[in-house]
Amino acid sequence: MAFNTGKLLPVILVLFSPSQPTSADEVQPNNTPAAAISTLIAEKQNSLLIKPDFSKQADQLLSLYQLANNQFLWLGDSQSQTNIDAALAILTNAGADGLDPRDYDADVLKQTFELATAIPPSAINELAKFDTALSIALLRFVNDLHHGRVNPQQLNYPSPFGSKQFIEAAHLIKQAIDQHSVAQLPEAAQPKYKQYQQLKQILADYRKAPADGNFEPLIFEKALRPGEHHPQLDELRQRLITLNAMTPETADLQPEKFYSKKLQAGVKEFQRQNNLQADGIIGKETAAKLNQSLEQKILQIELAMERLRWLPDDITGPVIIVNIPAFQLRAFNSVNEADILSMKVIVGKAEKNQTPVLLEDMKYLEFMPYWNIPSSIMKKEILPKMYNNLGYLQSQDIELVQLYSKQDSGWYSVFDDIKHGRVRARQRPGKKNPLGKVKFIFPNKEDVYLHDTSSPSLFNRNQRDLSHGCVRVAEAEKLAEFVLGNQPETNWDLAAIQQAMSGSKTRRVSLSNPIPVLFFYTTTFVDQDNQIHFYRDIYNQDEVLEKALGRMPFPDNSSLVTAKTTTSG
Secondary structure (H helix, E strand, O other): OOOOHHHHHHHHHHHOOOOOOOOHHHOOOOOOHHHHHHHHHHHOEOOOOOOOEOHHHHHHHHHHHHHOOOOOOOOHHHOOHHHHHHHHHHHHOHHHHOOOHHHHOHHHHHHHHHHHOOOOOOOHHHHHHHHHHHHHHHHHHHHHHHHOOOOHHHHOOOOOOOOOOOOOHHHHHHHHHHOOOHHHHHHHHOOOOHHHHHHHHHHHHHHHOOOOOOOOOOOOOOOEOOOOOOOOHHHHHHHHHHOOOOOOOOOOOOOOOOOOHHHHHHHHHHHHHOOOOOOOOEOHHHHHHHOOOHHHHHHHHHHHHHHHOOOOOOOOOOEEEEEHHHOEEEEEOOOOOOOOEEEEEEEEOOOOOOOOOEEEEEEEEEEOOOEEOOHHHHHHHHHHHHHHOOOHHHHOOEEEEOOOOOOOOOHHHHHHHHHOOOOEEEEOOOOOOOOOOEEEEOOOOOOOOEEOOOOHHHHHOOOOEEEOOOEEEOOHHHHHHHHHHOOOOOOOOHHHHHHHHOOOOOEEEEEEEEEEEEEEOOOEEEOOOOOEEEOOOOOOHHHHHHHHHOOOOOOOOOOOOOOOOOOOO
């Protein structure tokens, strides 16, 4: 939004007119910086701002000016052009952190401060308006950079998200002004995670890339396979170079007639970058990713940076992180170090049983676990099979426990007890148990957990939202080794873990040092090789966050982030 300086010029002219006070004797007793600032803060309105209501920043603004003895921070006797220029530069460059400069009146303040330098010292009220406008904008920026623009609680995120320590923005800004280090404010306020810095650097690179206003889609009427002809092969090659899946040195710059091996290599690299099956065949998903514009990718990066602002500051290692849309688990000794373990996972079904975002401490694990079958699964999936096969429970090693029926009127009383929840069913440990040979427990209200699986072939799929909400891990033995290896004075070496996973009895192992487990949702991730990956928005959470950032109201909570889950494998 451009600011109309023409509307402000008459104000400036009036300020210079003879009717204005020309000496200290002519200034009203209450016409002091302290009085003007106090009045303005009490009104919680500043007409110089696009969003004049600063109620949310009023308390911090009051604290900030109290630290300055209620004197001007930017103008008046304390004016420092270096501080002003640095503050305006921060707001103008808010896009570097995935924020919108318009939210902080960057253009408006840049133009108004050019005029503010012409205001005489006697125009106290106008100076107060200018001075506080810049302070309000900077407070908004610092808070958004530290906490995020959206409160994740409004998106059904659990309490650990968005509950990081409140930033003392007023003290931070006042100290920066006094030390002439205003330019360092973003570094002090931004998330301290390495992933954030990686995303910020890649965002800067993407913003420097040539604009794709003339972006032409690649049209694939059917899957393109090696050796086949396509009229846009040269455009495909250029697209792969632009997307860093090929380099000009590795590409054959001669006109392409057929889908060559060099192009296939570039497509495979692109597929790997985007969590697709690297087969070199351009099918529906690969084509959609190839046609994703630069603007769309920048938006995904901005959403990822926003979500990182919601994380607490005190997550330390070791830590286990599951990125839901990536179908990936990574284990770290520290969140800012390279991962030491990475494996495929299976998450909850997109339509019915979404895996929730959460942050909890893993307290124990169980080798050769029972599966306590949720009543919903029992009624919807198992009961119909029992009607058709009276021996189904026995064939699946499922036992009924806690049968409260007072009178045993035969087999049909069991059906009735199941329907009305008077019995609990559980599947014994063994090859048929969907939890596999070990499960990892971090108590949470959604009752989800990490576990092994009896169906490892499902990890061969690229799209792995297949569970009832829990997360199945591809390499449970390695995960157990990571978890138990991070316990003090542990006797759990690989041989002991393998023995426990091949036994016949359930064995619980409590952790003396609980390990944080983060179920996170981000469709953009930068790996340890500084390679960026983009993932499908399987639960449509990017769309929800986009709407929240656009301040579009939701009709209800039914479409928001998490769905209630039913515990399963």
